[in-house]
Amino acid sequence: MVKALGMVEFLTVSAGMTGADTMVKTADVDIVEAATVCPGKYIVLIDGELSAVKASVEAAKTKNPEKVIDSFVLGAPHESLYPAIYGATPPESVEALGVMESFSAASCIVAADAAAKTAWVELIELRLARGMCGKSYLLLTGSVSAVSAAIERAKQEAEDRGMLLDSSVIPRPDQKIWKSIL
Numbered sequence: 001m002v003k004a005l006g007m008v009e010f011l012t013v014s015a016g017m018t019g020a021d022t023m024v025k026t027a028d029v030d031i032v033e034a035a036t037v038c039p040g041k042y043i044v045l046i047d048g049e050l051s052a053v054k055a056s057v058e059a060a061k062t063k064n065p066e067k068v069i070d071s072f073v074l075g076a077p078h079e080s081l082y083p084a085i086y087g088a089t090p091p092e093s094v095e096a097l098g099v100m101e102s103f104s105a106a107s108c109i110v111a112a113d114a115a116a117k118t119a120w121v122e123l124i125e126l127r128l129a130r131g132m133c134g135k136s137y138l139l140l141t142g143s144v145s146a147v148s149a150a151i152e153r154a155k156q157e158a159e160d161r162g163m164l165l166d167s168s169v170i171p172r173p174d175q176k177i178w179k180s181i182l
């Protein structure tokens with residue numbers, strides 16, 4: 001079980017690679033992902049002990065603050081975040097589909113964590129800035145009421161960070177659309 005998850009989203013690849021190096025040199029953290037995303041941004045996702053993740057994220061943000069787009073540190077992240085980041089969560093049943101879109105990868109992960117902790121929902125996928133001009137979205141499913149509550153919570157998280165773009169709750173999505181999503 002991961003104790004903490006953190007991310008810094010950088011404006012440039014150079015700043016991102018430098019930030020990743022700073023993060024792993026600052027404290028004992030593991031890089032979950034360090035990659036270029038659209039439109040030429042760079043994300044560094046780390047995990048480890050909470051104090052180490054906090055120190056690493058803060059060090060990277062401090063080193064090059066003008067190149068930081070967004071960041072977060074989550075203590076005790078919801079266990080469904082990792083599979084959703086990698087799109088490895090096929091839904092068991094679909095009563096409703098929730099979608100929340102944000103302007104940053106970091107805000108999308110924070111929103112997904114909050115949504116998953118708010119209601120009995122299943123995170124399906126977190127699409128993080130690839131092929132989307134830097135935007136990100138989350139998909140989740142569950143009962144209509146649970147999905148509605150989870151999406152409201154996700155929206156609030158993204159809105160508080162100034163990153164909310166759009167959201168929707170689709171009751172009983174048609175099989176044709178469902179197959180195209182997965």
